[in-house]
Amino acid sequence: MITPRPLPDIGSVWLLGCGNMGGALLRRWVEAGLTRVAVIDPAPRSLPEGVAADATPPEGVPDVLVVAVKPQMLAEAAAPLIARLGPDTLIVSIVAGVSSATLSAMFGGRQVVRTMPNTPASAGQGVTALFGPRADGTADALFSAAGTTVWLDDEAQFDAVTAVSGSGPAYVFAMIEALAAAGVAAGLPQALADELALRTVAGAGHLAALGEASPAALRESVTSPNGTTAAGLAVLQPALGPLVTATVAAAARRSRELGEAV
Template sequence: MDLAHLNRRGLVLVGCGRMGGALLQGWLARGLAPGAVHVIDPNAPAWVAERGVSVNGALPADPAVLVLAVKPQMMGDVLAGLGAASGALVVSVAAGVTLAAYGRAFPGAAVVRAMPNTPAAIGQGITAIVGNAQADAAALDLAQSLMEAVGRVVRLGDESQMDAVTAVSGSGPAYVFHLIETLAAAGAAEGLPADLALDLASATVAGAGALAMQEGGDPARLREAVTSPAGTTAAGLSQLMDPETGLGPLIARTVAAAAARGRELGQ
């Protein structure tokens, strides 16, 4: 992150909710000067101003970056209320809103769409980015450095991949949280105290995910390593891996529904 450049020209953050707030905390932790940040959000949390960040005040005439961190349903009103981006790099973390839509709002501007996910709140997110034709290598590098404040960043080859990214990693944490819910409920149904079942389910999902990241490669290999023939895991997997009623077809429908909704939001 080019701190000197950002500190000199300033950064405007529109929306300081869960994701915008996580990004702001990450930037400040990396050395961005509070006085260089200008937040637009009528409901900005108190800590933002307490850190010395300008909230709903006068904006710099020529900011280096404009970050849009509002919900896609609000984006139309937000874009209508903003002026021209001038020479600013525009970075959006809203699902569904296309590069073409931003191009109409900010003619000639370099625009980067980014799709982070909620583990960004603890610096463990993963973000996919893609830019428009005006976003050159320097613009993509700057966008990547900004998003790395909350976790890993991957670059897409084409914007058409963004709806699938949204459905897999953007919405994916909610699927995992629901898995924890259902696994804990099933444990309680088998006689475990509810709080113990939840602790076991949460730790199991977190640990298995960490192991998968550490080992890398095909997760089927890890699954097979813990599945003894005719054992308890195999019995459970016989239900999860049923070709008609199991987890595979269910997740396929889940991701397809989320991706389709992303495409609808982009219309």
């Protein structure tokens, strides 16, 4: 098991790109005590108080470069930085679909840790999958500040990881929307349907996360024979499995396409 280093001990960090995901991680790092961080982005989405951004890199050499740009912007955004990095600068990528080999070649053969965080990181409840060198705990330190980390043994799993946990929050949000809309269709006022759907999904997720029972066991505990839940599941379950499988497959396919386009 890897022990994350304290964030202030990992040295200087450059963050290339401060969109939704980069900004969410940055806020968690600052809250966890990281002070030596520079943001390279001509138009950052949102910055924590006391952190500035610039279109060009600062003086000095970073210990870690976190790459948080869209795949189609990667080559152009990375080009001005390559000559500014030290031989031991660690490249940490959250760029969807782009392999470690491609990233390492782009950054002059430097070590790369490839990652896939998700948006609950903004609340410290994210899960990040990582692949690459892990001995010193640097990458664990960065992403443990935003939630849970899991290491992959096979980089080929990243497209599926992206489709499940990277895109997964959007599927859950869509489920909340659909459940609320169904409540309105069944006769509830919109505000009440919204509140019931949101709190039900949040509470069920929390209960599952406690780990005291499997999701299947929890589902069964709610489902009385011939009851209301059983009637609903008789409609939902036959459609849900194939639909979610097709959804994840489509997202994984797009992840592969994005990587191939770089």
